Amino acid sequence: MTTELRVLRPAEWAQWFEQLELAFGGLPENPQRREVWEAITEHERSIGLWDGERCVGTAGAFSFRMCVPGGALVPAAGVTMVSVAATHRRRSLLTSMMRRQLDDVRSWGESVALLTASEPGIYGRYGYGIATQQLRAAIDTARVRLAVPPGTDGVVVRQVAPPEALATIEGLYARLVPTRPGMLERRPEWERLTVIDPPEERDGGSPLQCVLAERDGEAVGYALYTIKPAWDDAGPKGTVAVRDLGALDPAADGALWRFLCGIDLTSTVEVGNRPVDDAWQHMVSDIRRCRPQLRDSLHVRLVDVGAALEARTYQAPVDVVLEVEDDFCPWNAGRWRLTGDAKGAVCVRTDEAADLALTVRELGAAYLGGVSPAALAAAGRVRELRAGALGEAAVAFGSPVAPWLPHGF
Numbered sequence: 001m002t003t004e005l006r007v008l009r010p011a012e013w014a015q016w017f018e019q020l021e022l023a024f025g026g027l028p029e030n031p032q033r034r035e036v037w038e039a040i041t042e043h044e045r046s047i048g049l050w051d052g053e054r055c056v057g058t059a060g061a062f063s064f065r066m067c068v069p070g071g072a073l074v075p076a077a078g079v080t081m082v083s084v085a086a087t088h089r090r091r092s093l094l095t096s097m098m099r100r101q102l103d104d105v106r107s108w109g110e111s112v113a114l115l116t117a118s119e120p121g122i123y124g125r126y127g128y129g130i131a132t133q134q135l136r137a138a139i140d141t142a143r144v145r146l147a148v149p150p151g152t153d154g155v156v157v158r159q160v161a162p163p164e165a166l167a168t169i170e171g172l173y174a175r176l177v178p179t180r181p182g183m184l185e186r187r188p189e190w191e192r193l194t195v196i197d198p199p200e201e202r203d204g205g206s207p208l209q210c211v212l213a214e215r216d217g218e219a220v221g222y223a224l225y226t227i228k229p230a231w232d233d234a235g236p237k238g239t240v241a242v243r244d245l246g247a248l249d250p251a252a253d254g255a256l257w258r259f260l261c262g263i264d265l266t267s268t269v270e271v272g273n274r275p276v277d278d279a280w281q282h283m284v285s286d287i288r289r290c291r292p293q294l295r296d297s298l299h300v301r302l303v304d305v306g307a308a309l310e311a312r313t314y315q316a317p318v319d320v321v322l323e324v325e326d327d328f329c330p331w332n333a334g335r336w337r338l339t340g341d342a343k344g345a346v347c348v349r350t351d352e353a354a355d356l357a358l359t360v361r362e363l364g365a366a367y368l369g370g371v372s373p374a375a376l377a378a379a380g381r382v383r384e385l386r387a388g389a390l391g392e393a394a395v396a397f398g399s400p401v402a403p404w405l406p407h408g409f
């Protein structure tokens with residue numbers, strides 16, 4: 001078998017996307033969403049594998065900017081639409097695409113690559129570490145009471161048709177991006193994905209609904225959700241499914257959660273992707289009746305260790321020499337001295353003795369401040385070579401706000 005790996009030509013997009021659909025089970029994408037995916041595909045940053053006339057492999061890389069600890073927005077390659085045809089699986093074709101892609105990302109000068117994985121076991125071998133988790137929950141609103149922050153009563157919740165609220169939501173989202181590591185600046189067209197609402201995907205639920213939280217007539221938050229009515233002999237037991245929620249301050253957040261938890265004829269609020277430190281967990285009277293669960297979310301790969309570690313800040317002074325192993329991107333391997341604090345950092349090559357030894361995968365996991373190097377050490381994945389270095393790095397790498405990826409890509 002010989003295959004050709006090449007940059008995607010715009011005219012090949014439909015065949016390329018059909019290969020992707022086939023690899024995900026063959027169900028055609030909703031036409032509206034397909035149109036957006038086509039519009040946002042960056043052809044020159046996408047690759048296809050061809051066996052003769054047939055596309056047998058796909059991979060893309062969006063040009064994102066991601067918030068890192070300290071609030072800077074760092075150029076990052078958003079790896080997406082990865083597939084290999086079932087007829088060609090397990091012949092190292094994915095590995096050949098990952099090789100090409102990481103070389104490309106390096107040549108584009110982007111220090112970080114990101115992805116969400118269809119299965120978490122795939123990408124560690126290419127140096128990706130799990131950097132964020134998503135919180136899922138089903139809040140039993142019939143049993144759980146909410147104690148909201150001061151000022152909540154000063155916020156008005158107003159129902160708006162989702163398309164009408166789109167510009168306001170985007171404005172609020174843009175203000176939130178620099179406040180939480182892992183959040184991605186939204187490029188034009190992405191906002192359309194937020195409100196696509198095909199009837200065939202509702203599964204008995206309502207069309208998408210939207211409320212804006214307003215203070216003195218100014219929008220300070222939004223929530224997008226659907227309602228799935230249900231009844232039994234005892235009465236109503238509908239579910240509110242939250243698709244997205246953003247708030248600029250605690251009172252706006254409290255007002256939105258109080259609204260969602262109080263809708264008549266419902267007894268459950270379901271959330272599928274919230275930050276692990278989401279404030280509602282500390283407003284509820286009974287967290288156990290909210291059934292919190294965690295799942296891996298953003299996988300991060302440092303493509304240029306020095307540049308990536310310099311792009312973020314550190315919440316306490318740090319001065320450590322890292323011995324980095326990186327078999328897949330050997331240009332990162334070796335010793336790096338990281339010195340930094342809350343104002344900035346320098347990360348340069350060094351011959352000095354190492355304080356911590358780890359692979360680039362652990363650095364990716366710790367990068368956004370959501371996974372402690374100490375936790376990785378406890379799992380045998382970071383080795384402390386100088387007493388005290390692990391504690392120093394564990395504090396410095398942390399983030400006061402949990403990193404979070406608000407939506408897939």
Ligand SMILES: CC(=O)SCCNC(=O)CCNC(=O)[C@H](O)C(C)(C)COP(=O)(O)OP(=O)(O)OC[C@H]1O[C@@H](n2cnc3c(N)ncnc32)[C@H](O)[C@@H]1OP(=O)(O)O
Pocket residue numbers: 023024079080081082083084085088089090091092093094095096115116117118119121122125
């Ligand atoms: C970012 C995203 O887009 S995530 C979406 C990923 N795509 C999908 O899940 C769609 C369905 N699956 C597929 O298309 C393919 O099976 C892929 C892309 C996951 C794998 O492609 P393949 O060409 O078969 O992978 P390849 O042969 O290069 O395998 C490389 C290594 O990964 C391993 N591997 C491949 N798939 C998986 C998997 N699903 N789980 C765990 N390990 C895997 C292989 O065993 C191999 O391991 P080795 O190096 O130790 O021998």
